[in-house]
Amino acid sequence: MCANLCSAEPAATVASYRCQIVEHYWVNQRYKYIRLESDAPIAPLTLPGQFYQLNCPTTAEEQPFLLRPMSVYGAGPEPGRIEFLYNVTGVGTRALAMLPVDAHMDIVGPLGNTFTFAPSFRRILVVARGVGLATMAPLVRQAANAGVEITAVMSARTSGDLMDKQFLRGAAAEVHGVFDADGTSSVEAVESLIRRLINTQRPDAIYTCGSHRLLMLLQRILQDHPDIHGEVAMEQRMACGMGVCLSCVRLFECDGDKQFLRVCREGPVFKIREVVGEVEFG
Ligand SMILES: Cc1cc2nc3c(=O)[nH]c(=O)nc-3n(C[C@H](O)[C@H](O)[C@H](O)COP(=O)(O)OP(=O)(O)OC[C@H]3O[C@@H](n4cnc5c(N)ncnc54)[C@H](O)[C@@H]3O)c2cc1C
Structure with a gap:
């Protein structure tokens, strides 16, 4: 059985957190840095490799539907401090990039393993x-x-x-x-x-x-x-981010046993040796 199926889940409770944007700026032509502050002490609960689902805003030009997964780029030292570094690539991240400092945004997490x-x-x-x-x-x-x-x-x-x-x-x-x-x-x-x-x-x-x-x-x-x-x-397109929709399953091979695992739930961190590169149908 894949270790990702039996390993202990991180202890933090997944919840939605209303955060205030404290810093938000371009790092280069494609990437933006955003620092959020939550009243809840989420930083100590957040482990390397975990991610949050970001509720990107609706703007006049962009109407993102699903939440967008983003890895935690930094957490702490203040208990409510969470940072992301993101590539402005499509509907959701373009809308996110418009948010000014002091605006609020909801994030759901922490999700995934470490x-x-x-x-x-x-x-x-x-x-x-x-x-x-x-x-x-x-x-x-x-x-x-x-x-x-x-x-x-x-x-x-x-x-x-x-x-x-x-x-x-x-x-x-x-x-x-x-x-x-x-x-x-x-x-x-x-x-x-x-x-x-x-x-x-x-x-x-x-x-x-x-x-x-x-x-x-x-x-x-x-x-x-x-x-x-x-x-x-692993980065896989995903919808719910918490294991329900099964849109992010990928094939893995553990000890000769092939099985589909959810990148959002059993991952996103997997053993390199267990990833199956190509799926053959038929
Ligand atoms: C666990 C996880 C952690 C991630 N962490 C980061 C991060 O720290 N920083 C960051 O910039 N991006 C990260 N991503 C990718 C990020 O989620 C997507 O770039 C984002 O959802 C795109 O949203 P959009 O609405 O702007 O783009 P869309 O309009 O949805 O798509 C624009 C482009 O982005 C690609 N894309 C969309 N979703 C994903 C996805 N889930 N993975 C890879 N490519 C995608 C599409 O194929 C398309 O080329 C992560 C993805 C996952 C699954």
Whole structure:
């Protein structure tokens, strides 16, 4: 049976929280940072890898229907403080981007599970692209606080898109930027980089988010390193976000047993080795 089915659920109660926007600004041309303040002490209940469903507003131009899932980019130190980093991409996030400071917004959560992390780890390797950076930033903070060494492979279109400062938020890490613009983000180039890092640094665990291509690459690399733990935070289109609608099921294979799991409920964090890349019908 998949560990994601038997692992203990995070203890927090899922609820809707009315929050006030305290900060909201563009980080670059595509990403916005938003900091919310709730009267409820939600930050200590929120774990790295978990997400909230955001009730994006209705505007004259945009009428988002469903809530939109967003990973927690930061929580605390104040008990009501929750942060998100989001790509302005469609109806919901365009409407969200219009909200001014001091406006209110409802969020539902915390939802989903968390990364497996042991403070006894000596070093972790994080491999991030795009919005994966927002999802893994709290894990980086957790590792830094525990004194665990961090190596980050960050993939982006260009060096200007890297957002390494937003990712590390002051944590010390060895950063390797790879870019589409110069070909260093190709599967072949990233494979040789990661294999070299594994051989020289022997990380205890590898985490990834934000790229199916990188996920499949890591799955292949991990076949040669059974001693390294590997986890991915999956992004799947989802509606309810709490396990009811089944719109986000994905196929996983655990100990030879294939089963569909809900990314929102049994995930979004799964073992890299258990993800099934392609589903064949018929
Ligand atoms: C668990 C989880 C955590 C996420 N965390 C973040 C985050 O921290 N920051 C962030 O920017 N985005 C994150 N996403 C993706 C985010 O939910 C979508 O970008 C957002 O819902 C798009 O809404 P929209 O109305 O603006 O776009 P839509 O008009 O609905 O779609 C615009 C584009 O976004 C893509 N998209 C829509 N929903 C998703 C989805 N669930 N996953 C991937 N792509 C999607 C569509 O394919 C389309 O290309 C996360 C998704 C999940 C499932």
